[in-house]
Amino acid sequence: MRPLLRRCAVLITAAALAATGVGAPSPAAADEPFPDFVFQGIITDKASMIYNPTDEYIFPSIFHAGAHLDDPLGEWYLYLAPHDPPAGIMLMYSDSLDGPWTEFPDNPIIATEWEPHYSVSHVSSPDALWHEQTGEVFLYFHGENSETRYATSTDGVHFEYGDIAVDNGMGGPGVTESSYARVFDHPDPDSEYVYGMLYMANYNDDRRRLRYAESFDGIDWDIRPDPVVEPEDGDSGNVSGGNLWQWGDQLYIIYHNSTGNVMARPVDPTLTEVGPSALLHSSSGVGEDVGRTAAPDIVTEGEHTYLFYEAGHRLGATIAYAKAGPGVEFPDGPEPIDWPTDPDNPVFEQCAAPGSDEFDGDTVSADWDRVVRGEDARHQVADGALTIPTYLGGVAAAPLLQQELPEGPWQVTTKLHIEATQRFQQGACCSTAPTAPTASSTWCRRRPGYGWRWSRWSGHRVGRTPSPRQWPAPPMSCSG
Template sequence: MEGFHRNRQSHVGRRSVLRATAATAAGITVGASGVLVGAGPALAAGPAGMPTYRYVRDALVGPLRPTGEVIFPCIRGVYDKISGARSRYYLYYAPHENPGGIRVAFADALDGPFTQYEGNPLIDNILPTTTVSHVSSPHVTWDAATRQFFCYFHGENTVTRVARSTDGLHFTDETPILSTRLVPGTSETSYARVFEHALPGRNNKYVMVFMGVRDGRRIFYGWSPNGWDNWRFSPTPLVNPEPDGVTDISGPSLVKRNGTTYVAYHGNDGRMYLTEVGNTFNKETHLGVFHSPIASDQGRVAAPSFGSEDGVAYMFYEAGPRLTARICIARAA
């Protein structure tokens, strides 16, 4: 899972010290790859020792522009990556309905609330080489090798694209990297997240997990040596919905805990699930529900994005029905 970790009391040897602090305090931290890492079951309440997350508040201050609904949060810590940042944390998100638009909001603590950027959208539906009905589902990854942010997003639903930025606000070079023609038999390929994770024999640094529509919505995956180009995609789903008793699954995130790798995602019954796929993506062990909606979620929680601060685990998630959804902050109990 994408995420990061911060400790307000110490800035010396930040990365090594902070990871150790979080692992000790909460049994959970974030590795250099940006994937959520578990060190033990200190907050165990769900499958694989996943914490119990409790609602804190809605993430965003002000009206949800331009369509009154937003989806697919991606939380990023930028304080240790760039100078002159608007805040310590950037929350990327987008409306779902046309025309969409990739947006960002700012806060100096994960508890929020986050203030929406006056310069939104960062990426709109008028792209350098084409105009699409909408762009949505942003996932932003920091690529240390090039010192750039890569933003992955879809538009149309059949095409996933990547853009790059040095400051996390001004993105250029929007480039298609995934489409239905690259995953045989699919009619949609979208809602992608990308993480550092090497697979044996693939000569890769990054993996992508995404939703593909083929006899229901399923989780597929791909891999790349640099996160930008030379992507290849498996024709075989990584996670299928049937063992969870649902027909559709989407919004996947990668989770590393207990020396292995999992995918967290949501089902069309409104709940979030966890499946072990193993470090080599050779497993599909369904472990069941790790998060269910509360009354204010209106029957649906989706698209988790994870981080930790001062040893406390947080989850940002999408809540509510399609076209009326909002983004919420939850904290480990």
Template sequence: MSNESVSRRTLLRGGAGVGLGLATGVPLATPATAAPAGFPDYAYVRTAFNKANLRYNPTGELIFPCVRGTTGRIANPLARFYLYYAPHDAPGGLCLSYSNSLGGPYTEYHSNPIISRTWSPFYNVSHVSSPHVMWNDDVDEMWMYFHGENTTTRLARSKNGINFTYDKVVLNTGMLPSGTTEASYARVFRHDIPSRNARYVMVFMINNQTNRRTIGWGWSPDGRTWTFAQTPLITPQEVGAINLGAPTLAKRNGSTYVIYHTNIESGGSMRITEVGNNFDRRNHLGVFHRPLAGFPDNGRCAAPSFGTDNGVEYMIYEAGARLDGNIAIAKAI
């Protein structure tokens, strides 16, 4: 791996940091610098698979990876880790790959898509995309949240992470202020907020008639029935961006953070905002991860999913132009 392939982060003045050793075989021109709030820096390792060799890839672009461990959760799994992803453009389709190493490479499931744009009698839409899977300890199931159309986020449930049963619509634009045109790219996490009787939180992208995308959020006692804030959690104006999208939740040092993409259609980096455990802070910490100029990022990185394998932290993310994306893997350094 060349020095140029190692991504750098901005550590804001006064941000917390920790010293990190170098990963074996990852050369650096300068010492590694911690990201805001003490998160590690990440270096690109590989793509999850060669998308040109996939059996199912109708549009040539893949987005929104989500990785989940299977050990102790699923009987006789295909491997230790399941990686979910999708094309965005029609017809979309929610896909699965698997690996015994979080760092990949991953093998395509033979019968993708595992959820398609038509699911009778529940829906028939132009596309389904943005699969986010949460292991729900309350019921010992994999819960899949996904959008289709962009106005609607849905829930499906599974005991094995492959065969899903449709549950319900959990979010649509009618649950948000008048003029909302999109409510999609949702991720759901187990997170207690006692003052709101919340056991789960959701972060997602909102679009409205001004075509300026913001980050929204909601809370739920059970992951199925939701209350949504009627004002954005984070706006692009607050962080000096054009658009925001693909939010995710991360925890570090006793606090909670939202990591999200800026400037959706062209290039863009990941930014980070501390929201606190009660979602009552708005501490904008700046750049979380900068894209590589060359392959696979080509100036754009988004939609991270995080995990740890044998003590090593990984970030699996959407790399590349908005409609030419790859699924890439980076490792903490």
């Protein structure tokens, strides 16, 4: 955690109402704490990849080839794919989850045309399952986004086409996408079903949910009528990349949301009782570990637990991994900034460092030493909160309340309560320096039904920035 340093230094740009705060979602109760995943590195070095049609890779799927296959290329297989056309399902392999990973030289192993079965613009989002009933690898993938298909293999490299597993029509009215599936052995020992599937379903309202399907054979699927996970406040309208993960004695549905975080919700073996969400992983903001985290796939081997995920912005992602367990550190040693921590404060419900007194009186403290266009300012301070009204016009017209940035590392932790009354209202916190680009975190009401949501982090994805004089590359903690 990176709590508030004593001096909260930002330039606040307000084109909307920003006032007293709301708390972040409560973390899910668990029998034991989540693993402390520490970024270890990028697996897909784009400059050296043999198959690189679009300079992006998504949706890693780890398969323990050595446990199931005769004479595999390596102990572990990693299936992945680009997303943009032509995409194509790829294979990498390694004798260790820590790598190095070798790219299969004849990728893609599944392409966009497979006569006479299909010809589509792209195939992507592979997920591998050992199919005990047939003694084969079942590989699920989408193409187009309206349908999830499967193929089978005895060696994990050469596949025979199966069929469509799920499609839009099976999901009911209003479904426009049925993709990004993860398949697993059914978690309920009392169920007659043998396999379960979590997949993303998009709808006419352009909000993505997680659906759950069950199967006796991994081929024919029965889809539950209602989503198992709906986007909530803080998800920015979408959830995807759903997967089932057991940690200790507790099952979790893990997934990513549109804010770029990997989340977890406790769930019972029937996948009917789903608990509240908690943050499982976000990028650290150190070195290469910046930006969005998505499509989680978790494997435990011995004392260590590995998280494989897609890292970076949506259409420029790469495959990265993080690791938890004894002796795990960042690749270049401990994090370079020794931020204070508070284990009782995982989502900044309260500041771990002493809070400021900037809003304790009936006017802002002397730290806020200037106001641009102050003659038009209508902000108020009362009850320990700063209230900024909605101003017409953008950053070039609104009064801007400002203070100097301190030297050295700094962080701002605050609570916001935002009342959306008009479409496209925006509010922002900005920092700038003569030698660095402006960094801004912007919230915007996009359209009816969405309320307020995080909109962007200037220059990069949602981000936490280590210094006002560095490019704002890391991801920001933005919950609630």
